[in-house]
Amino acid sequence: MRGGTPLDTLLIVIVGAVLGRGIVEGEHFYGTLAACLVLVALHYLLAGLAYLVPALSAVIEGHPRILIRGGRMDTHQMRAALLKPEDLREAARLRYGSIDLERVMEARQERSGEISLVLRGLDEEPHLHGRRRESGPDSVERATDLGGRGDEISG
Known part of the structure; x- marks a missing residue:
């Protein structure tokens, strides 16, 4: 996901569900609007706390996974991230054109979910x-x- 965190995605889904219920099922407009404002305020509060408290940041936003270290693929981390070598090849193609994974010194799945590569x-x-x-x-x-x-x- 580009430009956001998993917490942002969760907020979008929940606010969409609340607004959808208000529109489709004819719930009270002001109650629906109030619920959305409370969700946005909680999101802002959690994001602020995650900024101030690194341990909470790791819980809310996750941590980066090192998928390739020193040129060697870590199959345990790849499995934990639900990624295959083809996913790393795709990231390499999108970033650098067409490269062989043997040129990759380090690959990480960042907290945003994107894959970053460091080439030899x-x-x-x-x-x-x-x-x-x-x-x-x-x-x-x-x-x-x-x-x-x-x-x-x-x-």
């Missing part, structure tokens, strides 16, 4: 974001991403 040998030039430099004519270099596309970089 890219720490020297992090501004290329998954690209490698190739020399070109007239001191112009091409940054070629791992999917085979290239963008010119003056340098």
Whole structure:
């Protein structure tokens, strides 16, 4: 889920159910509105407490899982996250084009649910974001991403 936490998703589902009941079943409008406002206030309170209390944050928002460490896949963490190697390949394709999982030094499932990847040998030039430099004519270099596309970089 991009841009939110599981707590945000839960709030959206619950508020939608409450509003749906108010609209479809003809419940009292002000009672339905009050229930939604109470839910939003509780969400705001829990989010504030999660910000202030790290232990509560881990309970509400979860913690990141390390899926690949040092280039080795952790099958226990993969199973706990309900992910398959194909899911990691998809994340690599979406972020870097097309890469082999052997190039992945570390992969994490972040608290938001997204998968982040750290590739081997890219720490020297992090501004290329998954690209490698190739020399070109007239001191112009091409940054070629791992999917085979290239963008010119003056340098």
